[in-house]
Amino acid sequence: MATLYATHCGSHSKGYAYSSFSPINGVQNQRLAFSSSFPWRDVSAKANVVLQSRRNSHQKAVLMQDGAVATTVTPIKNETTLKKSNDASMSIPSLEEYKDFAGLDVNGNEPTVSITVVGASGDLAKKKIFPALFALYYEDCLPKHFTIYGYARSKMTDAELRNMVSRTLTCRIDKRENCDEKMEQFLKRCFYHSGRYDSEENFAQLDKKLREHEGERVSNRLFYLSIPPNIFIDAVRCASSSASSANGWTRVIVEKPFGRDSESSSALTKALKQYLEEDQIFRIDHYLGKELVENLSVLRFSNLIFEPLWSRQYIRNVQFIFSEDFGTEGRGGYFDHYGIIRDIMQNHLLQMLALFAMETPVSLDAEDIRNEKVKVLRSMRPLQLEDVALGQYKNHTKGGVTYPAYTDDKTVPKDSLTPTFAAAALFIDNARWDGVPFLMKAGKALHTKRAEIRVQFRHVPGNLYNRNFGTDLDQATNELVIRVQPDEAIYLKINNKVPGLGMRLDRSNLNLHYAARYSKEIPDAYERLLLDAIEGERRLFIRSDELDAAWALFTPVLKELEEKKIVPEYYPYGGRGPVGAHYLAAKYKVRWGDLTVDQ
Ligand SMILES: NC(=O)C1=CN([C@@H]2O[C@H](COP(=O)(O)OP(=O)(O)OC[C@H]3O[C@@H](n4cnc5c(N)ncnc54)[C@H](OP(=O)(O)O)[C@@H]3O)[C@@H](O)[C@H]2O)C=CC1
Numbered sequence: 001m002a003t004l005y006a007t008h009c010g011s012h013s014k015g016y017a018y019s020s021f022s023p024i025n026g027v028q029n030q031r032l033a034f035s036s037s038f039p040w041r042d043v044s045a046k047a048n049v050v051l052q053s054r055r056n057s058h059q060k061a062v063l064m065q066d067g068a069v070a071t072t073v074t075p076i077k078n079e080t081t082l083k084k085s086n087d088a089s090m091s092i093p094s095l096e097e098y099k100d101f102a103g104l105d106v107n108g109n110e111p112t113v114s115i116t117v118v119g120a121s122g123d124l125a126k127k128k129i130f131p132a133l134f135a136l137y138y139e140d141c142l143p144k145h146f147t148i149y150g151y152a153r154s155k156m157t158d159a160e161l162r163n164m165v166s167r168t169l170t171c172r173i174d175k176r177e178n179c180d181e182k183m184e185q186f187l188k189r190c191f192y193h194s195g196r197y198d199s200e201e202n203f204a205q206l207d208k209k210l211r212e213h214e215g216e217r218v219s220n221r222l223f224y225l226s227i228p229p230n231i232f233i234d235a236v237r238c239a240s241s242s243a244s245s246a247n248g249w250t251r252v253i254v255e256k257p258f259g260r261d262s263e264s265s266s267a268l269t270k271a272l273k274q275y276l277e278e279d280q281i282f283r284i285d286h287y288l289g290k291e292l293v294e295n296l297s298v299l300r301f302s303n304l305i306f307e308p309l310w311s312r313q314y315i316r317n318v319q320f321i322f323s324e325d326f327g328t329e330g331r332g333g334y335f336d337h338y339g340i341i342r343d344i345m346q347n348h349l350l351q352m353l354a355l356f357a358m359e360t361p362v363s364l365d366a367e368d369i370r371n372e373k374v375k376v377l378r379s380m381r382p383l384q385l386e387d388v389a390l391g392q393y394k395n396h397t398k399g400g401v402t403y404p405a406y407t408d409d410k411t412v413p414k415d416s417l418t419p420t421f422a423a424a425a426l427f428i429d430n431a432r433w434d435g436v437p438f439l440m441k442a443g444k445a446l447h448t449k450r451a452e453i454r455v456q457f458r459h460v461p462g463n464l465y466n467r468n469f470g471t472d473l474d475q476a477t478n479e480l481v482i483r484v485q486p487d488e489a490i491y492l493k494i495n496n497k498v499p500g501l502g503m504r505l506d507r508s509n510l511n512l513h514y515a516a517r518y519s520k521e522i523p524d525a526y527e528r529l530l531l532d533a534i535e536g537e538r539r540l541f542i543r544s545d546e547l548d549a550a551w552a553l554f555t556p557v558l559k560e561l562e563e564k565k566i567v568p569e570y571y572p573y574g575g576r577g578p579v580g581a582h583y584l585a586a587k588y589k590v591r592w593g594d595l596t597v598d599q
Pocket residue numbers: 119120121122123124125152153154197225226227228229231255256257334
């Protein structure tokens with residue numbers, strides 16, 4: 001068996017070539033370009049090959065024989081089954097079937113992808129979306145034929161858009177080579193169209209421009225709704241009626257918030273489905289694109305040492321912690337309508353919880369994973385008012401600088417009761433997690449910026465070393481910390497003996513510190529998610545039943561909080577948040593793990 005090296009997004013990956021097939025006639029060393037629906041972009045084929053995507057091990061295999069390119073639709077789970085399916089003489093579909101699979105037109109031409117950033121003049125587009133698209137371009141991850149369009153009401157020329165975008169582009173620290181040149185090439189493929197979000201006519205003008213770029217090729221279209229939620233439906237209606245692809249796929253990435261409770265979320269889904277099929281809707285939760293959140297399943301399901309411990313038998317509690325060291329600066333108008341529970345807990349923290357607590361999925365296929373997430377969410381008890389602690393930041397002066405109160409924001413009503421901090425205790429009523437508190441804590445304007453998952457294990461039974469631990473046995477329990485950001489790390493707190501002749505115990509960390517272990521910069525979450533949407537990979541996007549299950553947990557308490565006008569506890573800007581969070585944790589015999597200094 002020979003080994004074939006192929007490029008995928010600029011990095012070298014390994015494929016497999018089987019000597020049991022005869023060499024490809026006439027295509028020695030030919031570069032074969034795959035469609036955007038297949039993660040391998042460019043393959044130098046030297047023999048008949050079966051390829052397995054390294055990125056998604058369940059991706060379909062591609063087989064090339066006698067100059068024709070064929071594909072098998074047999075999902076490949078791992079190398080072993082790959083070999084087996086090869087041995088068992090794989091059925092080789094026709095070239096027509098391959099073209100269909102790869103999205104090629106009758107002449108075998110590759111499709112184009114047009115990416116329209118709706119709301120291109122806005123904060124998210126500038127801060128995240130254009131930079132992520134550039135990073136994908138730099139890494140050779142965008143399809144060969146692509147065009148990017150900015151769309152918004154603001155009047156701008158193509159040159160002005162390029163100028164605006166260029167100010168936000170940077171190359172990764174480890175990717176500086178030809179950076180300016182790459183930026184220039186990228187910007188040449190960015191264009192702008194000014195239009196209203198509720199104008200079919202304006203979207204039809206966009207369609208005309210897109211068609212000019214797409215030419216005769218199959219055109220796939222991705223719309224990224226980077227606009228406030230009240231105009232989602234108008235934009236989807238107009239995009240779908242006037243700017244959908246005529247011969248390829250049309251997909252829409254929808255940004256959060258997906259409603260503000262069960263009813264409004266269902267109404268949004270219903271309205272979106274008037275114009276789109278569920279498989280065209282990509283509801284984005286950017287936390288699912290974060291490296292360590294992606295790694296959660298790998299950690300759990302590929303290491304024998306963790307999965308057996310992953311239950312009420314060994315885990316005392318699990319904590320999901322989000323804190324920012326700045327307030328709602330500039331986004332107060334949006335935030336006041338939602339509050340921290342909707343902004344962070346119902347989506348980002350709950351998504352991490354679902355991945356953490358779900359049962360083993362049947363496979364890594366999107367639907368199998370999302371099925372498990374839905375199941376665990378539906379096994380959860382709706383959050384109770386007595387299991388919530390709320391806070392709102394007030395102004396604070398430190399070192400001669402005065403930091404504003406939440407209500408100092410001009411777009412926030414002076415008497416706003418919107419929480420900028422919340423702590424919550426949730427429970428999963430299934431056999432695995434019965435009785436284990438899943439605590440969440442999220443806050444703005446706190447003393448630090450971080451997001452992490454903390455798993456506190458039970459006490460060691462028996463008392464062999466108890467007297468060496470001192471009086472606080474909780475301090476001696478193992479804790480697994482998954483630091484999602486910043487400075488990504490996974491570390492396990494263990495007890496060990498202090499070296500020497502005595503018997504003194506110490507706490508140390510078994511530490512996977514990403515910056516020390518890997519020299520490569522970690523891609524931004526939006527890069528992964530945009531690439532997935534282009535490739536039609538839905539695993540990291542939220543399905544509508546998942547969303548329903550998530551809202552069902554929070555809607556009753558959100559209603560009660562608003563009806564009863566619960567006043568949040570005030571905490572100083574830059575502080576550690578309200579003391580109520582500690583009372584809540586203490587009620588379940590939990591101590592917040594982030595209070596200890598680990599690193
Ligand atoms: N910013 C962030 O960090 C994050 C944002 N999001 C979500 O992403 C989406 C976009 O966010 P963001 O970029 O901050 O939003 P912005 O408020 O910056 O709005 C984006 C663009 O939409 C247009 N717009 C704004 N308000 C209105 C309005 N009332 N009616 C019509 N058009 C309007 C403006 O463009 P023009 O006037 O040119 O038409 C604006 O540039 C939102 O759904 C947000 O919740 C999610 C996570 C983080």
